[in-house]
Amino acid sequence: MPASLRFLANRLLTTILVIVGAVALLFCLTLLVPGNPADVLLGPRATPEAVAAFSKQMGLDLPVWRRLAIFFGNVLQGNLGTDVISGRPILTMVMEVLPFTVTLTFASIGLAILVGLPLGAYAATHPDSIGDRIGAVFSVSFIAMPNFVVAIFLLLIFSIWLDWLPVLGAGEPGNYLDQLVRLILPSVSLALGWVGYIARLVRSSLLEVMGEPYIRTARAYGVSDTKIIYKYALKNAAIPTVAILGLGIGRLLGGAIFAEIIFARPGIGKLVYDAILTRNYPVVQAGVLVVVLLFVLTNLLVDMSYGWLDPRMRQSARAGGGH
Amino acid sequence: MNGGGTMTTSPLLEVRNLDLDYATARGTAQVLRQVNLTIPRNRIVGVVGESGSGKSTLASVIMRLLPPNLSRLSGEVRLDGTDLLGLDPAGMARVRGNKVAMIFQDPMTALNPVFTIETQMVDIQRGKFPGRSKRELRDRALEMMAKVGIPDPVRRIAAYPHQFSGGMRQRIMIAMALLVEPDLLIADEPTTALDVTIEAQIIRLLEQIRENFSGSILFISHSLGVISTLCDEVVVMYAGSVVEQASSRDLFLSPRHPYTRALLSCEISEEDGGDTALRSIPGNVPDLFDLEPACIFAARCGQAEPRCRQAVPPLRELAPGHRAACVLA
Numbered sequence: 310m311p312a313s314l315r316f317l318a319n320r321l322l323t324t325i326l327v328i329v330g331a332v333a334l335l336f337c338l339t340l341l342v343p344g345n346p347a348d349v350l351l352g353p354r355a356t357p358e359a360v361a362a363f364s365k366q367m368g369l370d371l372p373v374w375r376r377l378a379i380f381f382g383n384v385l386q387g388n389l390g391t392d393v394i395s396g397r398p399i400l401t402m403v404m405e406v407l408p409f410t411v412t413l414t415f416a417s418i419g420l421a422i423l424v425g426l427p428l429g430a431y432a433a434t435h436p437d438s439i440g441d442r443i444g445a446v447f448s449v450s451f452i453a454m455p456n457f458v459v460a461i462f463l464l465l466i467f468s469i470w471l472d473w474l475p476v477l478g479a480g481e482p483g484n485y486l487d488q489l490v491r492l493i494l495p496s497v498s499l500a501l502g503w504v505g506y507i508a509r510l511v512r513s514s515l516l517e518v519m520g521e522p523y524i525r526t527a528r529a530y531g532v533s534d535t536k537i538i539y540k541y542a543l544k545n546a547a548i549p550t551v552a553i554l555g556l557g558i559g560r561l562l563g564g565a566i567f568a569e570i571i572f573a574r575p576g577i578g579k580l581v582y583d584a585i586l587t588r589n590y591p592v593v594q595a596g597v598l599v600v601v602l603l604f605v606l607t608n609l610l611v612d613m614s615y616g617w618l619d620p621r622m623r624q625s626a627r628a629g630g631g632h
Numbered sequence: 633m634n635g636g637g638t639m640t641t642s643p644l645l646e647v648r649n650l651d652l653d654y655a656t657a658r659g660t661a662q663v664l665r666q667v668n669l670t671i672p673r674n675r676i677v678g679v680v681g682e683s684g685s686g687k688s689t690l691a692s693v694i695m696r697l698l699p700p701n702l703s704r705l706s707g708e709v710r711l712d713g714t715d716l717l718g719l720d721p722a723g724m725a726r727v728r729g730n731k732v733a734m735i736f737q738d739p740m741t742a743l744n745p746v747f748t749i750e751t752q753m754v755d756i757q758r759g760k761f762p763g764r765s766k767r768e769l770r771d772r773a774l775e776m777m778a779k780v781g782i783p784d785p786v787r788r789i790a791a792y793p794h795q796f797s798g799g800m801r802q803r804i805m806i807a808m809a810l811l812v813e814p815d816l817l818i819a820d821e822p823t824t825a826l827d828v829t830i831e832a833q834i835i836r837l838l839e840q841i842r843e844n845f846s847g848s849i850l851f852i853s854h855s856l857g858v859i860s861t862l863c864d865e866v867v868v869m870y871a872g873s874v875v876e877q878a879s880s881r882d883l884f885l886s887p888r889h890p891y892t893r894a895l896l897s898c899e900i901s902e903e904d905g906g907d908t909a910l911r912s913i914p915g916n917v918p919d920l921f922d923l924e925p926a927c928i929f930a931a932r933c934g935q936a937e938p939r940c941r942q943a944v945p946p947l948r949e950l951a952p953g954h955r956a957a958c959v960l961a
């Protein structure tokens with residue numbers, strides 16, 4: 310089997326293992342919730358008979374290992390249970406809000422790359438210039454500032470003082486412009502720290518790459534500086550940058566949850582938050598499961614992008630054999 | 633550039649009174665001192681000298697690819713009459729990969745690991761042949777790969793550098809240099825990083841190439857043996873100074889500088905050549921900091937006299953094309 314396929318198979322296997330582990334862990338968490346889940350869900354005014362019937366209906370009287378097996382089976386079928394409060398399937402509730410979270414996350418990362426990358430490239434090509442220094446101060450402060458603080462400040466400044474942007478929500482369904490406008494503040498609040506982070510990462514990786522002999526080779530053939538930086542060096546510099554970004558995806562998802570709560574946007578974060586307030590544990594469970602899935606899959610995506618960035622990672626026998 | 637009949641007889645490259653200092657933590661390192669040398673047209677000129685004598689630095693000055701801690705650079709580097717040190721960055725970029733090309737010492741790091749050979753071989757030609765299509769440039773690359781002995785170019789051009797051995801990578805570097813048809817090709821120890829059998833193959837390739845190559849080659853090496861098989865002329869460097877320049881024949885038959893003589897006798901006594909031979913000259917290479925106005929070789933020279941320590945002996949023309957920097961020569 311070529312090394313590239315082996316790498317792929319390895320990553321898929323670990324991804325599946327992580328998901329299985331996460332599902333098992335989530336199940337264990339339900340065991341840790343104090344009191345009988347049926348009591349909790351039905352509230353203090355439920356009759357003992359109702360609680361008993363409900364327990365049986367949910368399979369709470371079965372042994373733990375059977376419940377675990379049933380839980381796994383349900384998750385595999387995409388059956389996350391029915392919400393006791395609204396009576397709707399939890400999966401539907403999650404799927405309704407998932408696009409909002411995904412949009413917010415990708416808009417933030419896209420924005421961060423769009424701004425952070427040129428900033429980093431500028432800083433690396435003008436090291437120790439005034440622009441580089443100012444950029445460093447801003448980058449470090451943005452990195453250090455917690456997302457929710459940034460979010461609250463943005464809300465105060467742009468929505469309340471200046472009244473430029475709408476305050477809350479995700480916008481009317483179907484009105485894309487409205488939705489886009491309402492995406493601005495939350496995604497900026499999330500992206501700001503990442504702009505600084507990406508700018509610093511790109512700067513340091515680029516500076517290192519620019520000293521490599523292969524860059525000198527390109528120079529020795531009169532390849533233009535712009536081409537050297539944006540075509541040749543940036544791809545090399547992207548490898549360590551992507552590696553470190555991959556580690557930060559969890560933080561980004563966490564940030565998205567905060568942003569949803571602060572900006573009252575629908576999304577997984579908002580769903581889980583509201584569910585916690587009403588002690589609606591099955592919904593919390595489903596929300597967490599989806600976040601874990603999202604996290605694992607984005608990580609897989611990051612790992613796959615190495616193969617594209619660095620041919621040494623996908624070394625195969627096809628074109629090789631030059632010894 | 634002034635054209636006219638004198639152009640053909642004027643040398644391709646003239647380096648005059650080149651001084652170069654680097655700022656280091658220990659102070660100012662005088663890496664090149666009053667370097668003078670001439671490269672005639674259609675000739676292979678070898679530069680020999682032990683490690684640290686400033687050979688690569690000389691090449692970097694000609695290419696104007698200098699590190700940021702450069703603190704002084706004066707003198708002239710005239711290529712076809714144009715002083716390269718006076719060109720603005722854009723002007724210099726037009727010289728690189730057009731009139732001058734360079735092969736580097738370590739082929740393992742000189743190619744970009746994340747781009748195919750094709751991308752790199754095509755892009756380096758763009759400066760020289762701005763109007764040509766990617767297809768044409770690729771075809772030229774394929775043809776050149778075959779010429780430098782890379783089997784199956786059509787398939788191999790799509791490969792990445794790590795899929796080639798060191799010797800093959802150096803062949804790629806040579807192909808790249810030839811692709812831009814430079815007037816001056818600088819080869820900085822192109823075989824030092826390779827093992828002995830591969831080294832012999834690359835030297836043989838260079839010998840073949842010299843038959844059809846119309847430009848001049850500046851060939852840097854620390855082995856006189858390699859230089860003698862390839863070069864028409866030899867420049868001997870010691871601790872940042874040129875101590876002798878002559879035709880290969882004159883240099884090997886009648887060396888005039890005591891350092892050149894020492895180098896030759898070492899090379900003869902130690903067949904393998906390279907650095908080990910040079911180390912057997914008694915004494916050490918001088919420190920490049922706070923150099924005295926004296927002959928740079930005085931501390932190790934068996935024939936040193938008091939006047940050798942009073943001034944730097946200039947490079948004098950002893951016979952047509954034979955120059956040495958020694959009071960006794």
Ligand SMILES: Nc1ncnc2c1ncn2[C@@H]1O[C@H](COP(=O)(O)OP(=O)(O)OP(=O)(O)O)[C@@H](O)[C@H]1O
Pocket residue numbers: 654655656661663681682683684685686687688689690699701854920
């Ligand atoms: N950027 C730099 N800063 C300070 N000193 C330097 C720098 N680059 C080179 N030197 C010093 O300049 C001297 C000449 O170096 P150079 O690389 O030109 O030697 P060389 O003749 O090519 O040696 P080798 O045979 O090992 O390649 C050495 O003493 C080296 O340590």
Ligand code: SF4
Pocket residue numbers: 889890891927928929930931933934935936937940945957958959960961
């Ligand atoms: S000038 Fe003097 S010290 Fe220098 S090489 Fe000649 S004889 Fe030796």
Ligand SMILES: [Mg+2]
Pocket residue numbers: 687688689737820821
């Ligand atoms: Mg060198």
